[in-house]
Amino acid sequence: MELIENRYQINGVDPIELCNEYGCPLYVYDASKMEAQYKRMVNAFKVPKLKINYACKAMTNLNVLKLFKSLGAGLDTVSIQEVHLGLKAGFVAEEIIYTPNCVSFEELEAAVALGVKINIDNTSILEQFGDKYPNYPVCIRVNPHIMAGGNSNISVGHIDSKFGISIHQMPLVHRIVESTGLKIEGVHMHTGSDILDVEVFLQGAEILLNIAKTFPDISYIDFGSGFKVPYRVGDIDTNIEELGERISNRFNTFIKEYGREVELAFEPGKFLVSEAGYFFAKVNVVKQTTSTVFAGIDSGLNHLIRPMFYGSHHTIFNVSKPEGRQRFYTVVGYICETDTFGVNRKITEITEGDILGFRNAGAYCFAMSSNYNSRFRPAEVLIHEGKSYLIRERETMQDILKNQVEHSIFDTKNDVVEA
Numbered sequence: 001m002e003l004i005e006n007r008y009q010i011n012g013v014d015p016i017e018l019c020n021e022y023g024c025p026l027y028v029y030d031a032s033k034m035e036a037q038y039k040r041m042v043n044a045f046k047v048p049k050l051k052i053n054y055a056c057k058a059m060t061n062l063n064v065l066k067l068f069k070s071l072g073a074g075l076d077t078v079s080i081q082e083v084h085l086g087l088k089a090g091f092v093a094e095e096i097i098y099t100p101n102c103v104s105f106e107e108l109e110a111a112v113a114l115g116v117k118i119n120i121d122n123t124s125i126l127e128q129f130g131d132k133y134p135n136y137p138v139c140i141r142v143n144p145h146i147m148a149g150g151n152s153n154i155s156v157g158h159i160d161s162k163f164g165i166s167i168h169q170m171p172l173v174h175r176i177v178e179s180t181g182l183k184i185e186g187v188h189m190h191t192g193s194d195i196l197d198v199e200v201f202l203q204g205a206e207i208l209l210n211i212a213k214t215f216p217d218i219s220y221i222d223f224g225s226g227f228k229v230p231y232r233v234g235d236i237d238t239n240i241e242e243l244g245e246r247i248s249n250r251f252n253t254f255i256k257e258y259g260r261e262v263e264l265a266f267e268p269g270k271f272l273v274s275e276a277g278y279f280f281a282k283v284n285v286v287k288q289t290t291s292t293v294f295a296g297i298d299s300g301l302n303h304l305i306r307p308m309f310y311g312s313h314h315t316i317f318n319v320s321k322p323e324g325r326q327r328f329y330t331v332v333g334y335i336c337e338t339d340t341f342g343v344n345r346k347i348t349e350i351t352e353g354d355i356l357g358f359r360n361a362g363a364y365c366f367a368m369s370s371n372y373n374s375r376f377r378p379a380e381v382l383i384h385e386g387k388s389y390l391i392r393e394r395e396t397m398q399d400i401l402k403n404q405v406e407h408s409i410f411d412t413k414n415d416v417v418e419a
C-alpha cells in the first residue's frame with residue numbers, strides 16, 4: 001500500500017472507494033503481494049525439485065487458491081472440505097497434501113478415494129491405514145521436539161504437543177511399515193508459527209533428514225512452515241534468503257547421499273498471504289472515558305479475532321485521514337464481549353465515520369470469522385493489476401437463517417392486534 005498525495009492506494013486502487021462500492025467492513029487482498037511472496041520463496045531455495053504448498057486454511061477463497069495454482073504452487077489442506085475446495089479450484093489430486101490431526105478414519109478414507117497425498121500424524125491411524133491400504137504410500141508427520149516461536153498456542157513441535165509422531169516412536173513406525181507393507185513416501189514436520197531463528201529450523205531439518213534416511217522410498221521431504229512476517233514497524237521477519245541458502249546446501253548434500261532426486265517441500269500460509277490483506281471498518285463512536293478514548297468500530301471479534309485470540313498485533317491506521325495530528329486510541333468492536341483490537345494506539349485524529357484500516361489481514365482473519373451476535377460476515381475483494389474484483393459477497397439475513405429449522409411447537413398466539 002502506498003500513500004500518494006495524502007490518499008492511500010493499494011496497487012493503484014483507493015480503499016475508500018472500495019468501501020463505498022462494496023460496503024464496510026471489507027476485506028481487501030493485493031494479489032501482487034501474494035505473488036511477490038511466493039516468488040521470494042521460490043528464489044530462496046536452490047534445489048532440483050521444490051514445491052511450495054499453500055496452506056489454505058489461512059485464507060480459503062477459491063480465487064486465491066487459483067492464483068497460487070497459476071503460480072505453480074501445490075496445496076496444503078487440513079480437512080476434507082479444504083481438499084474439496086482445492087479440487088474445485090483446479091488443483092489435481094497429486095498436488096494436494098492432506099495433513100489432518102485427530103480426524104476420523106472415515107475422513108482419511110474419503111481422502112484416499114480422492115487420491116490426494118496423505119500425511120499421517122499418529123501411530124494408531126498409521127497401523128489401521130497400513131492394514132487397509134498397504135498399497136497407498138503416505139507421508140508421516142514427525143514431531144522433532146524442538147521449540148519454535150514464543151507463543152505456546154502456535155508452537156506445535158514441542159514435547160506436549162498433540163501434533164506429529166514423536167521421533168522416539170520411529171522404531172514403532174518401522175515395525176508398522178514392516179508388518180503392513182505400507183510405503184512411506186514422505187516425511188514432514190511443522191513446528192508451528194513464527195520461526196525467527198534459522199538455527200532452530202536447521203536443527204529440526206537435521207532430525208527430519210536423519211529420519212528420511214531410514215526409509216527407502218522417500219520422494220518428498222516437507223519442512224512445513226512457521227515463517228514469520230512483520231506485524232509492527234521494525235519487526236523482523238524470517239530471513240528466508242539465509243534460510244534458503246543453508247537449507248538448500250544441506251538438502252543437496254542429502255539427496256546426493258540418498259541417491260534420488262527427492263523433492264523439497266514447504267507449506268506456508270501466513271508468509272504468502274498475511275501482508276497482502278487489509279481489513280477496513282468504519283468508526284461508529286468515539287467515546288471519551290475517564291481512562292482512555294475508545295474508537296468503537298462497525299465490526300468486532302466476529303470478523304477479526306486474532307488480537308483477542310492470540311494477542312496478535314495488527315497495525316491500525318486512519319484511512320480517511322492519512323496525515324495530521326495523532327492521538328492515542330483504544331480500538332474496540334461492537335460485540336457484547338471485550339473485543340479490543342488495540343490498546344493506546346497512536347492514530348491520526350479520528351472523527352466518527354472515519355474508516356480505519358488493519359494491516360496483516362490476509363492470514364487467519366476472514367478464515368476465522370463467525371456469525372457471532374448474528375452479524376453478517378464481510379465481503380472480500382481481490383486487487384489484481386490495478387482492478388478490483390468482488391470475490392465474496394457480504395452475507396445477508398438469509399445466510400444467518402439458512403440452516404435454522406423452525407418448528408411450530410412453541411408458537412404463541414398474539415392476542416394483541418397489531419396496528
Ligand SMILES: *Cc1c(COP(=O)(O)O)cnc(C)c1O
Binds near residue numbers: 099192227267269
Ligand atoms: C497451519 C499450517 C501451516 C501454515 O502455517 P503458517 O504459520 O500460516 O505458515 C502449515 N502446515 C500445517 C500442517 C499447518 O497446520
